[in-house]
Amino acid sequence: MSKSDRTAAIAEIADKLRESGAAVLTEYRGLTVKQLSQLRNSIREHATYAVVKNTLTEKAAAEAGITAFEGQLQGPTAIAFVTGDPVEAAKGLRDFAKANPLLVIKAGVLDGKPLTAEEITKLADLESREVLLAKLAGAMKGSLTKAVYLFAAPLSQAVRTVDALRAKVEAESPATEAAPAAEAATDVAEGGDES
Template structure:
């Protein structure tokens, strides 16, 4: 019987040591007055928040945490103790404990340790009021992105402002410089003089030889025949 008890105690100490080896954040609670059903429900909610909740004997916990980064937990090891070993967001775990205690006042949050530093119950309440890790990261990303967006807007505005400034300078100095003089255009309503029709007709007539008159040739032949005929 004694051997079995020693074995169980040794197993419990090793259990705590293995948990401490994977996290340096934990919260100590007193569960006196909670029912088994309530403890099971609290364990489920804390698991969803990123913590493993388990009941331990104080003497065994003190033995297991001696010389470790969470040794300051020993300050809170009084009365029936259950410890939430945190592997996620400690503020989410503190919030889950606070919300559960509203419906089950028997649950008492006594204190804890965050990355090796002891936390009082009031400090855990303050952590519960903080936004979640995801919300804080989103806000940080927004703060980082805001100056970059402003800078991009300034770079975009520089060419526009430069163009406006050049236009104002040109207007101030009397407008844009004039270009080469435009070619002289023929005034509206005035047409170029067309060549005289008479001159073209004269030139065309001079170039075309006249054809001999047919009637003059016939009369000359008849006159010659009359002269050659003998007189009666």
């Protein structure tokens, strides 16, 4: 490989590392071409999987400011450059590694922060972005419903109290009106006897 080809390859890998939201470093020793094709197809929607040269990748990572791959670039290496959902890409890699133990997830980087193999597995265990957003929306809707109830409760209690007072006043009003009428009838009856 000529010096200009090396420089171009380093620049290409560095650009992919910068443009990707995440990258996962793997070792694929012992996997067949067919298995690598299956892996590429399984994560195609979320990432591109490329076999890379260790020395070029080391220089490209340094150029991109990524320290997560230091000491990890040994053996046959490939990188999953994640441009889609990092959780789904991590799930695809984890599931493929379970079915094909020769694929070893070594390290990764997510939004510039280094990830260990265990952290990538934990990332894969998360639910997808859409599910998490749906759960958040449901929780917010529940909180809003509670808030509306809490704000409406004093108002409805006040309305019930006013209605109870009104009913009490109305219940007492006919008795109060009937009493003066009965007194007037009594006065008339008493006055009629005196004359």
